[in-house]
Amino acid sequence: MTLIVRSESPTPERSTVxxxxxxxxxxxxxxxxALRDITPMVENNGTLVLDLSQLDYISxxxxxxxxxxxxxxxxxxxxxxxxxxxPQVKKVFEIVKAVPVAEVFANVAELDQYLDxxxxxxxxxxxx
Amino acid sequence: xxxxxxxSRLALxxxxxxxxxxxxxxxxxxxxxxxxxxxxTEREAAAVSDxxxxxxxxxxxxxxxxxxxxxxLLSSRRDQAPALIHDVLAVNPxxxxxxxxxxxxxxxxxxxxxxxxxxxxxxxxxxxxxxxSDPEPYWxxxxxxxxxxxxxxxxxPPFRSAARNETLxxxxxxIPGKDVPVIGVAxxxxxxxxxxxxLGELAKPEHASAFVADANGDFLAHDWKSYIGTRGxxxxxxxxxxxxxxxRITPEEGGRVxxxxxxxxxxIRGTHWTFGLSMPEREVLADLRRxxxxxxxxxxxxxxxxxxxxxxxxxxxMAPLNVLADRAENVSRGDLDFELPDIRRNDDxxxxxxxxxxxxxxxxxxxxxxxxxxxxxxRMASELEIARQIQLALIPDPHWLADDGRLEVHAAxxxxxxxGGDLYMYFxxxxxxxxxxxxxxxxxxxxxxxxxxRTITLARTIATHARSxxxxxxxxxxxxxxxxxxxxxxxxxxxxxxxESGLLSLASAGHEQPVxxxxxxxxxVDVETGPALGLDREARYPVRVLTLLGGDxxxxxxxxxxEAHADNQRLxxxxxxxxxxxxxxxxxxxxAYVERVLEDVDAYTAGAPAYDDIALLALxxxxxxxxxxxxxAAVHS
Numbered sequence: 015m016t017l018i019v020r021s022e023s024p025t026p027e028r029s030t031v032x033x034x035x036x037x038x039x040x041x042x043x044x045x046x047x048a049l050r051d052i053t054p055m056v057e058n059n060g061t062l063v064l065d066l067s068q069l070d071y072i073s074x075x076x077x078x079x080x081x082x083x084x085x086x087x088x089x090x091x092x093x094x095x096x097x098x099x100x101p102q103v104k105k106v107f108e109i110v111k112a113v114p115v116a117e118v119f120a121n122v123a124e125l126d127q128y129l130d131x132x133x134x135x136x137x138x139x140x141x142x
Numbered sequence: 143x144x145x146x147x148x149x150s151r152l153a154l155x156x157x158x159x160x161x162x163x164x165x166x167x168x169x170x171x172x173x174x175x176x177x178x179x180x181x182x183t184e185r186e187a188a189a190v191s192d193x194x195x196x197x198x199x200x201x202x203x204x205x206x207x208x209x210x211x212x213x214x215l216l217s218s219r220r221d222q223a224p225a226l227i228h229d230v231l232a233v234n235p236x237x238x239x240x241x242x243x244x245x246x247x248x249x250x251x252x253x254x255x256x257x258x259x260x261x262x263x264x265x266x267x268x269x270x271x272x273x274x275s276d277p278e279p280y281w282x283x284x285x286x287x288x289x290x291x292x293x294x295x296x297x298x299p300p301f302r303s304a305a306r307n308e309t310l311x312x313x314x315x316x317i318p319g320k321d322v323p324v325i326g327v328a329x330x331x332x333x334x335x336x337x338x339x340x341l342g343e344l345a346k347p348e349h350a351s352a353f354v355a356d357a358n359g360d361f362l363a364h365d366w367k368s369y370i371g372t373r374g375x376x377x378x379x380x381x382x383x384x385x386x387x388x389x390r391i392t393p394e395e396g397g398r399v400x401x402x403x404x405x406x407x408x409x410i411r412g413t414h415w416t417f418g419l420s421m422p423e424r425e426v427l428a429d430l431r432r433x434x435x436x437x438x439x440x441x442x443x444x445x446x447x448x449x450x451x452x453x454x455x456x457x458x459x460m461a462p463l464n465v466l467a468d469r470a471e472n473v474s475r476g477d478l479d480f481e482l483p484d485i486r487r488n489d490d491x492x493x494x495x496x497x498x499x500x501x502x503x504x505x506x507x508x509x510x511x512x513x514x515x516x517x518x519x520x521r522m523a524s525e526l527e528i529a530r531q532i533q534l535a536l537i538p539d540p541h542w543l544a545d546d547g548r549l550e551v552h553a554a555x556x557x558x559x560x561x562g563g564d565l566y567m568y569f570x571x572x573x574x575x576x577x578x579x580x581x582x583x584x585x586x587x588x589x590x591x592x593x594x595x596r597t598i599t600l601a602r603t604i605a606t607h608a609r610s611x612x613x614x615x616x617x618x619x620x621x622x623x624x625x626x627x628x629x630x631x632x633x634x635x636x637x638x639x640x641x642e643s644g645l646l647s648l649a650s651a652g653h654e655q656p657v658x659x660x661x662x663x664x665x666x667v668d669v670e671t672g673p674a675l676g677l678d679r680e681a682r683y684p685v686r687v688l689t690l691l692g693g694d695x696x697x698x699x700x701x702x703x704x705e706a707h708a709d710n711q712r713l714x715x716x717x718x719x720x721x722x723x724x725x726x727x728x729x730x731x732x733x734a735y736v737e738r739v740l741e742d743v744d745a746y747t748a749g750a751p752a753y754d755d756i757a758l759l760a761l762x763x764x765x766x767x768x769x770x771x772x773x774x775a776a777v778h779s
Contacts (some may be wrong), residue, residue, distance in 0.1 A: 039586050074584035074633070074701070075752075080676055082629035110633055110652035111673035111681075112584075 017041035018068075021050035026057040027128075030097075034068035037076030045079055053083070058091040061129060066099040077112040084113060093117070093132075099126055149460050151638075153453035164441045169191055172434050176427060180404070181428050184388050186347055187406035187419045194344050194352065195222050195410045195417040198337065200217055201236070202297075202412060205313050205330050208234050209295050213315035216242050220325070223632075224258035224270055228399070229258040231268055238262055238310055238333050241604045242272055242291070242317070243280050244326035264306060289314030289327030297413055300334060300362055302371070309362070309371065337363040338370070349425035355382065357414030374398075378405060382416050390423070411754055438478075463493050466498055478506045526560035526588075533561050533591055536598050538568060541733065549576060549641060552732035553759040554740060556702070563590025563632075563698045563756030569605065573642050577605050580698035580759045581634035582653065584674070587630035590755075597622065597675070611636040611649035615675065615683040619651065620675035631676035635669070635698050637761075644690040649683040651675045652699040655716075657697040657723050658688075659735070664723040666716060667696070690763035693729050697739070701758045706743045708750035714743060732760035 017118040018034040029052060037045060064073050064080070072080075096118045099107065107113055119125040212230055216223055227240040234240075239261040246256050255274035257280055273280040280286055285298055295315040303310045313330040319325035341352040341363050351365035359379040361369045374382070376397040381389035388406045391397035404426060407418035445562040462483035474479050482499050485492045526735060534555070542551045563583030571577050583590040597618070604617045614636055622632065635653040639646050648656065652674035655666045672683035690696070700718070706714040722742040726735050736758050743756070747769065 073705075074582060074631075075586065077674075078584035078629050078631060081631065085629055109654070109671055110631075111671065112631060112677055114673075115679075128778065 017044045019045055021048070021052050026055065026060055028061045028063065029056050030063040030065055032042035032065045032068060036071040037069060037079065038071065039075035041134075042075050042079040045076075048083075049083060053087065054131065056087070056092050061093045061095060062087055063095050063097050063125065065097045066103055067097070069100065069103055072103050072106055074110070074112075077106065077110055081112045084117075095119060095125060095128070145459070147457075148247070148463075149453050149456035152456045153449040156452045157449040160445045160448060161442075163318040164438075164445065168434070168438060168441065171437075174431055179430050183347065183421065184406060185405075187350070187388065187421065188408070189407040190344060190346055190350075190352075191417050191419055194340070195408045197340060198354065198417065199410050201336065201340075201745065202313075202410070205237070205332055206295050206412065208240070209313040209315045209328055209330040210329065212240060212242070213295075213317045214330055217318045217320075219324065220244060220253060224260070224274065227258060227260040228268060228270055228501075231262060234330075236332055236336065238306070238331045240331070241273065241327070241329045242326060243286055245290075245324070246281055249279075249281075262674055264549070285314070286327055289329060290316050290324050292316050292327075292394075293318075293324075297356075298329075299358070300356065300360070300371075306333070310654050311362070334362055338367070341365055345726070346419060347421065350419050350421045352484055352709075353418050353420070354410070355416045355418065362415065363659055368400075378418075381405065382407060382418075391420075401477055410430045459491065462495060466495060469498065469502075473502065473505065476509075478502050478509070493589065509571065523560075528586070529591065530557070533557075533595065537566060542568060544576070544641060546641070548644075548763065548765045550732050550762045550764060551576075551578065551641060551759065552736050554736050554757070556740075556756040557591075558702070558752040558755050559587060561588060561591035562586060564702060564755035564757035565594045565632075566698075566757045566759045567598060567601060568759070569602065570759075571605060571609060571638065575609060576639045576641055577611075578637045578639070578698065578759060578761055580653070580700060580757050581632050581675075582700040582702075582755070582757070583632045584630055586755065589628070593632060593676075597632050597634070606662055609638065610685060611638050611647050612683045612685045614638075615649050615651050615672065616681070619675045619681050619683075620679055623679045626676045629677065631674040632716065633674045633700075637696070637698070639690070639761070639763075644694075644765055646688050646690055646696065648686045648688070651681075651683060654699060654701055657699075657716075657720060658694065659697065659723050659726065660691065662724075662728055666720070666722045690765075692763060692765045695726075695730075695732060695735055695762045696704070696761055697723055697735055698759045698761075699739070700755065702752065702754040702756035703739060703743055703758065705754060706747050706756075707753060710746040711747075714746050718742070718746070730762075732762045733761075735760040 016035045017037055020032045020034070022030060031049070031052060033045070035041070053062065080094075080096075087094045094117065096107070096113060098121055099118060104118065107118055108115060119128065149566050197236055208230060212227050213228065215226055219226060223242040223244075227242055231237055231240045239259055241257070241259040243257040246252055252276060254272045259271045259273055261269045261271060263269050288296070288298065292314050293316050295313055298312045298314055300309050301313040310333055312329045314327050314329045317323045317326040337354055341354070342365070344352055346352055353364040353369065354362045354720055356362050359374040359382065361374065364370050375391070375396055377389070377395045377397050381387070388404050389410070390402060390404055391399060392402040393399055397403070402423040403420045404423055405418055405420045407416050409416050426638060429492045432494055465483045469480055469482065472478070482495055485495050501689045540553050544550070551568050553568070555564060555566060557564065563586055565579070565581045565583070567577070568577040569577055579601060581594070583593045583597065600621050601614065601618055604621065605614050608614045608617065615634065618634070633652040635648065635650050635656060637646055648669050650669045650671035652671050655669055657664050658667050667686065667688065669686045670684045673681040681726050682747050704714060704719055719739065723735060726738050739758060742754070
């Protein structure tokens with residue numbers, strides 16, 4: 015019934031936050047509070063990655079929290095990407111679609127590939 | 143009972159503690175005083191003994207002098223002996239007799255002049271007699287032999303005179319001769335009666351008894367007359383021989399006494415006699431005991447006084463504490479309005495009183511705050527109850543049967559708390575269509591309830607202008623996205639039924655897939671879903687179409703059902719839900735489905751408080767005439 019939020023040396027370009035436990039109506043405020051300190055450090059065009067590999071459960075209240083985070087980041091021109099959700103969490107994303115499925119990645123390699131792609135788009139380079 | 147108060151316990155403590163101190167110091171004092179008293183008695187006894195010894199000595203000296211004078215005179219006046227001793231006796235009234243005994247010139251021709259005796263008889267008359275009539279020849283007696291050897295005079299052992307009925311003692315001096323050293327013995331005898339009388343006249347301490355013992359330890363005189371002539375006990379004799387005065391003699395050591403006594407003695411000079419005073423120890427210490435008892439009594443009275451004063455002072459000091467104790471009982475009853483004792487001094491009691499006063503004020507503040515919070519909570523509860531009723535008024539009745547009886551709907555809404563974010567909805571669209579919805583707002587409680595109210599109100603309005611669930615969801619989504627800064631969203635399953643054909647169109651905005659109970663089995667209806675409502679303005683919602691046959695029942699529900707659990711239990715899950723639905727009899731009405739599912743969920747969570755809101759809606763198609771197969775089609779709007 016608890017949620018642990020960890021972050022490691024956030025950089026302006028890319029910060030990663032690990033979520034562990036359950037993200038539901040009782041714990042989403044913990045996430046909100048933790049991210050309130052982290053998000054200002056992500057600059058415009060930066061990327062915030064939420065590693066969900068240790069997240070066991072997410073409820074609609076948790077989804078709302080993620081949707082709000084995504085919107086706030088989007089308003090500043092920054093991206094929120096979700097990494098490696100467990101099957102039951104991934105299923106919820108797929109059903110509710112509170113977060114676009116395109117922003118959910120199964121592993122770091124996929125994520126890096128996506129970010130490369132984005133950067134090339136920004137740079138005006140040819141698409142692969 | 144009395145000891146319940148601190149004051150009385152303190153007073154008792156002082157009393158007991160002081161008593162212990164008094165007893166210990168009293169014991170030491172007693173010991174010290176006892177020694178002192180024994181020394182005092184010893185000094186007294188020594189003084190008396192010295193005085194008595196001096197008096198006896200003086201008397202004896204006078205007798206010795208007479209004896210020596212007589213001996214001196216007789217050395218040259220042997221023939222005048224009878225007249226001489228008669229005259230000497232006449233001028234020395236203390237003497238009983240005076241005798242002269244000469245070594246006989248011729249044993250065969252003894253003359254009365256050889257051993258004349260002048261004697262004072264009982265009536266005081268002087269009688270002249272001679273030793274020639276003695277049963278034993280006088281020149282061979284030990285008395286005579288001893289006397290011959292006493293050039294300077296010596297005392298003979300005392301002897302008992304049957305005629306006079308008293309003890310007599312003689313002083314013998316050898317009579318020197320011209321040609322030979324010794325020609326006879328001069329003897330002066332006195333009665334020991336005066337010695338006895340002298341003992342009686344002494345200023346002795348009370349209970350003391352005096353005695354005079356001779357060189358052998360025989361009592362010459364004794365205050366206890368029966369002791370006269372007897373020999374002193376062994377401990378006494380050994381003490382006298384060792385000159386150890388005073389000496390304590392007890393019956394156990396062989397003393398002739400009935401209780402421990404102290405004996406003080408001094409030798410009488412010029413004799414081998416000893417003067418002694420014996421005093422029972424009990425009597426020596428009697429004064430001490432009496433004094434000690436009086437002291438203890440006085441001490442006890444003093445202690446009582448001290449305890450009483452302690453009691454009074456402590457009571458006065460503790461009086462405010464008693465009041466505080468009473469007030470504390472007031473506080474425990476919830477009564478905070480009372481008088482506190484005046485703070486006279488800034489001592490512990492004063493501080494306690496001030497702290498108590500402060501505590502009372504703070505407590506009053508806390509109680510008031512608590513009451514205000516309780517009132518606020520009661521008001522909140524009442525407002526929530528009203529909100530709940532308003533929320534329930536937004537949704538239609540749980541049960542509805544279409545006029546033609548072909549469509550029957552039964553629904554249930556069970557918020558986890560007073561109000562919730564789940565919703566169900568059904569209403570007619572024109573004459574031929576009925577719209578049903580089941581939705582679940584993200585989050586719980588009041589925000590969810592308000593968003594639910596907004597959703598329901600918008601949905602009703604929008605649906606009147608639409609026929610397809612896809613249109614309804616699309617429009618509703620765009621409306622809900624407006625001003626939705628909090629990113630609240632609602633998942634919604636929307637179905638539209640043609641009341642003539644049983645054709646059912648379904649569209650889902652991120653909602654759980656419905657369960658269809660048809661032909662005795664339960665299956666999940668695979669509806670492709672669009673995003674939940676309120677998040678993505680551009681979202682689109684595909685439609686899934688199927689035809690209901692008679693007896694088919696569609697069950698729409700929220701995740702309060704599929705994710706029901708208690709504590710760390712596994713989620714209830716869609717498989718359990720399908721099992722639950724499959725066990726409902728064919729042809730049952732929708733109410734049976736709703737009740738069965740709720741019962742099973744409750745049994746699964748075993749009465750644990752609901753974790754999430756629950757909404758359930760079952761619709762049953764009762765048309766038994768319908769023919770043909772279900773047409774499954776997906777229409778992308």
